[in-house]
Amino acid sequence: MAAEASWTLEFPYRRSLGPVVGGFFTGLRDGKVLGSRTRDGRVLVPPLEYDPETGESVQDGLVEVAETGVVTGWAWVTEPMRKHPLDHAFAWALVKLDGADSSLLHALDAPREAVSTGARVRIRWAGERKGHITDIACFEQENS
Amino acid sequence: MSVKTAVVGVGQTHHKKVRDDLSMAGLLREAAIRALEDAEMEWKDIDAVVIGKAPDPFEGVMMPEVYLADALGCAGKPIMRVHTAGSVGGSTAVVATHLVQSGVRERVLTIGFEKQSEGDTTWGLGGGRSGSVGAGGYFAPHMRAYIDRANAPDYIGPAVAVKDRLNALKNPYAHLKLPDITIEQVMDSPYVWEPVRRLESCPTSDGAAAMVLASEKVADASSKPVAWVHATAVRSELGQFPGRDPVDPQGGRDCAADVYGHAGITDPINDVDVLECYVPFSWYEPMWLENLGFAAEGEGWKLIESEETNFGGKLPTNVSGGVLSSNPIGASGMLRFLEAALQVRGMAGEHQVEGAKTAVGHAYGGAAQFFAMWVVRTEKP
Amino acid sequence: MTDQQTDEKVAFMPQMVNLEYRIVTSPIHQRFDKQMREGRIVGQKCPSCGLVFVPPKGFCPLCAIVMTEKDEVAVKDTATVTSFTVITPIQYQGQKEREEYVLANLILDGADSSIGQQRIEGIPHHDVRMGMRVKAVWATPEERAGEEGGGMRGWGLTAAVKHWEPSGEPDTPREQYQEHIL
């Protein structure tokens, strides 16, 4: 017997989404970015079902925000791992979309020198959208 | 120096094969918010959260307390996660109780959950390999050994299956609703893990169960009846060793002796008004009746034959419908504890056992090697 | 993108979780496997309580003491069925079983710990019984070499023993095995 073998633990999970996550993904499929509103009026993008600070349920319904925004945090990936969204060097970016009060984490496809806190970016949509976080292919520079 | 502790609120989801209307956080929150409402509390009132669930690959989320922390109002608060296999719902409630009894926290929210529909439990139990026999395949030889040893009639298992499914009709949250089920129908259903038939097996469910445990000071101020925790106990034994008796495990016997001793129960069949025990396969009811001291060895099935574990019998057992009617694994044990609490609060609605003052909740897991129990009463200890 | 517009709400998402692992067979299980491939079933006898464990664990779980090669003892390839079930395989991703089959718990002659989930062949399913005597049907040396490494349980057992079949000996009385259901 080999002292060692490789093994892939593999399963295609099927996750039900509920109205908030499902609403957000429905919006992405349709090319819109939607956020949820906490009771004190903060807009969360991506939307959570609850106020992350208090646990209180958010208000009913989602509100649309812009597909442009500002980088609030970043990290530059010099060598992507095989499952990362991009196969060349990229940045993970926290992006506060215009109209939102929280930041969305996704890949930013931009040259290293263009990656900084405060940089303006926009969503690059995926070619085929199916209601998934990867309907946002990544962010790119707003003026590219 | 132990702080008297009570269940001051409970909540559970409507358990279903697929709760396709909710996210995972949404599932837990449905149960948790119901428990908070029952306790007349808000998220801010909770000091700590203890959650429990079965193996992480069931949903494919590792250590889900990390993702769920703020969904359960825990930004700036403590949250911990227990995992003791099938007994986890019970063990989790025990940890939450200890947090209050120790004086460390005053109001603790505890939640057990499973969203089995996200993945495949048989796959998960087999570590993703071919040939997984699931829990039923594992336990079937033990049930065969019981039937053989106790010389039990073949209709006893089916009778339990029918009883629990008819009980479930009185529980609005139960998953399986089989109003026309009969013993003949159960006996005609195909074997899955012979001697276990399909209709003698638990369903796979999505669901969550939540309770708020609170100190005497808080409980005394409650406007509703509370369930006082008189005793808790857990026991673990090795899953495999020479001389182990998986049909009547010593761990289960010791666990029962421990809670009875602390709750002053000397004659279980007469001292206990309602039993909620973990019966995922029908034959486990007579097995646990013996293991938990409600019947002598080899006599458990006679309580079923004489319908003493039915509604209106001497020891109504799993009047909620039990695990045979709803099985969100990580919540299943907690549901036994929760239903026991509901009974002594007199708030079980249609499945209320009239005058229930003392109830026992029980859960088991692993290779029938992990046990958790509690005794709750209407009266303060 | 208007061609993608639909009124239907997105209610589900797929999530492939695929993680690669190295399955490392511990030295003690490699040794057991090698002995199995040589046609010998070798367990460990606890120097404290005297109980024989097959497969060996490298420790006695009851006495909580470490055991080594010095504690090895050979056991026979004949056994008693202590209990069993007929499995109707549940179909899930990766499941290869399609037909009903019998899995038994066995107590090997010379061992004190039982082994679970062993296949019984060569007898109609409804004739399998508790107390039945069985013997190992060994894979040929060529077959033994081909088995994939690692795995969840059985180590060399599943590689070297294809299944068990009735030995024709009289059944073992219940009182002799009922302490060894598992």
Next chain:
Amino acid sequence: MTRDIAIVGYASTPPQTEVRETETQMLFPAVNEALERAGVTRKDVGFTCSASCDYLSGAPFAFVQTLEVTGAWPPISESHVEMDGAWALYEAWVRLHHGDIDVALAFASGITSRCNWREVSSVQLDPYYLMPLWVDDVSLAALQAQALIGSGKITEKAMAEVVARIRGGDAAALLDEPYVVEPLRAHDTPTMTDAGAAIILATGDKARELCEHPAWIAGIDHRSEAHYPGVRDLTLSNAARIAGEQAGVGKGPIEVAELAAQFSHEELLLREALGLGADVDVNPSGGTLASNPVTVSGLIRIGEAANAIIDGGRKRTLGHASAGPCLQQNLVCVLEGD
């Protein structure tokens, strides 16, 4: 309200880069040594709590196997957390308050060498928004490091000095190394290891009887942050701050702090959140940066902090554990000698 409870024995296996024996076999020496150090046997233990993580091996029920290290026959009173072992210790500490037992065991095991932890770490994230992007723990830590640098709270030079202190070498030269995920270099990220560890707790007089210098748990508390990084201020660790306050860190001077800082910048952030001054000896053991057996690291930190009192002559130390992305969960344990 809380009882006198002390750590009276601690042991861990020497961290290895690759353990080949079973998880249970790996644990045996650690549990045996902790019991020996405390001068107790398995029969003296009134409650046991273990910690492990099934995703490290990709197979369910690691804890069912490792239960065998306890010799659980006759059956024992036992529980398990799918978390770092520090939370197993916490559960045991809570259990000891009942007063019916006087000795408890907490142990943890983690074999990380059989998986790609960076990839596996993604599976603990929000399953809708983060996991599908396969954001890994190093990337998330880098986001926090960048936030701290951007705010002016820390510098890459300060991070390099942490690394140089622990791993040796010249801080300035470390800055010439390439980034893995900027601003983190390989030496800023933890060395993943395999290990098991065990701690024996005892109450009041029993602790005094068993140990000449028990490490009394003066305070222990744990807290979480919100999960999604875009809703948090990553330049703060409120969870560590609150846990530290609740555990009473500031009630006296801390001599030694063992911090579960997996990444160099986390040590700097934790020092601030816990109010640890420059005079505090931080991670003399090398800390989690030098050796990170997942689910064991926090328990080791507490054990090391206890040993500083039990046989190191120190009077007041701190052990810390963390879990989740960007130091989401934090546990702080303040220990005091007599």
